[in-house]
Amino acid sequence: MEKYKLPELPYGYKDLEPYISEEQLTLHHQKHHLAYVNGANAILEKLEKARQEGGEIDMKATLKELSFNIGGHLLHSLFWENLAPSGKGGGGEPTGNLAEALNEEFGNFARFKKEFTQAGLTVEGSGWVALTYDPMTTRLFIMQIEKHNTNIYPTFPILLVVDVFEHAYYVDYKNNRAQFLENIWHIINWQEVEKRLEKARK
Numbered sequence: 001m002e003k004y005k006l007p008e009l010p011y012g013y014k015d016l017e018p019y020i021s022e023e024q025l026t027l028h029h030q031k032h033h034l035a036y037v038n039g040a041n042a043i044l045e046k047l048e049k050a051r052q053e054g055g056e057i058d059m060k061a062t063l064k065e066l067s068f069n070i071g072g073h074l075l076h077s078l079f080w081e082n083l084a085p086s087g088k089g090g091g092g093e094p095t096g097n098l099a100e101a102l103n104e105e106f107g108n109f110a111r112f113k114k115e116f117t118q119a120g121l122t123v124e125g126s127g128w129v130a131l132t133y134d135p136m137t138t139r140l141f142i143m144q145i146e147k148h149n150t151n152i153y154p155t156f157p158i159l160l161v162v163d164v165f166e167h168a169y170y171v172d173y174k175n176n177r178a179q180f181l182e183n184i185w186h187i188i189n190w191q192e193v194e195k196r197l198e199k200a201r202k
Contacts, residue, residue, distance in 0.1 A: 001048065003041045004070070006034050007077050015085040019183040024171040029080070032167045036072030036148075043069065071148030075128055078161050084189035091186045098194040105140040113185065116160075119144055120181045126165040131193070132156035133200040157200040160193045 009029060014022045043066045050057045084090035093109050094102060106112035112131075119142045120129035128145040134156055143158075144151055162168075162184055169180035 001044070003044065004037045004073055006030075006037050007080065009080050011083070011085055015088075016083060016090075016187050019086065019186050020083075020169075021172050024169065027171060028163075028168060029076075032165075033073070033076040036069045036076065039069035040066060040073055067149045068147060071145075075145070075148055075158075075161055076163070078158055079128075079163050081192050082160055082162070082189055083187045084192075086186045089189055089191060091188065092190065094190040094194065096194060098190060098197050101140055101197060116142055116162075117181050120162055120164050121178060123164050129162050129164060130158045131160040132158055133197060135200065138201070157196065159196045159200065160188070 006029075009025075013026050013029075016025055043062060047057065047062065047066075049055070093099070099109065102109055102112045106115065116129060116131065123129060123144045124146055127147055130143045130145060132141050132143050132153055133139075134141055134153070140159070141153060141156065143153055143156065145161075162181070164177055164181070166175065166177075169177065173180045
């Protein structure tokens with residue numbers, strides 16, 4: 001059966017400097033993200049073995065762990081695509097339909113940036129901050145994701161997501177999440193965010 005695989009980054013490990021260092025990005029991708037991929041695959045193998053052998057399994061604990069690892073893999077995969085080297089697709093402000101949608105919901109880009117950053121700062125413990133699209137109301141919502149799989153809006157496509165686990169920034173910023181969130185705006189790939197918006201609207 002198919003297993004999860006670690007995706008390649010769409011840029012080099014040095015390409016997001018000075019905002020994310022080569023050391024930080026390498027550790028994040030090759031150690032932390034890979035751990036979720038391996039964790040999910042190990043649980044799938046455990047389930048397959050139990051089904052083949054008719055063995056017992058703690059479904060509550062197993063499914064919680066599987067959700068955590070798959071969530072970590074999927075969110076990291078989205079996160080890498082959300083980033084681009086500064087001046088080479090990353091940074092600046094959104095344009096076109098994305099800018100219009102942000103202005104309609106938040107009033108202006110500065111207000112969106114303020115709310116998104118504040119949401120990232122106030123995620124309890126480890127987690128993520130995301131911009132999502134609600135197909136029912138066609139509105140944009142900010143979502144806090146604790147760990148990888150709680151406090152979510154089910155079925156809302158994620159347009160932009162930023163990792164605020166300490167492992168995303170501890171090499172470069174120690175425990176200064178605020179500085180990390182301030183600098184992440186220099187490498188946001190707004191073209192990718194707009195592509196996701198257009199896809200969500202179809």
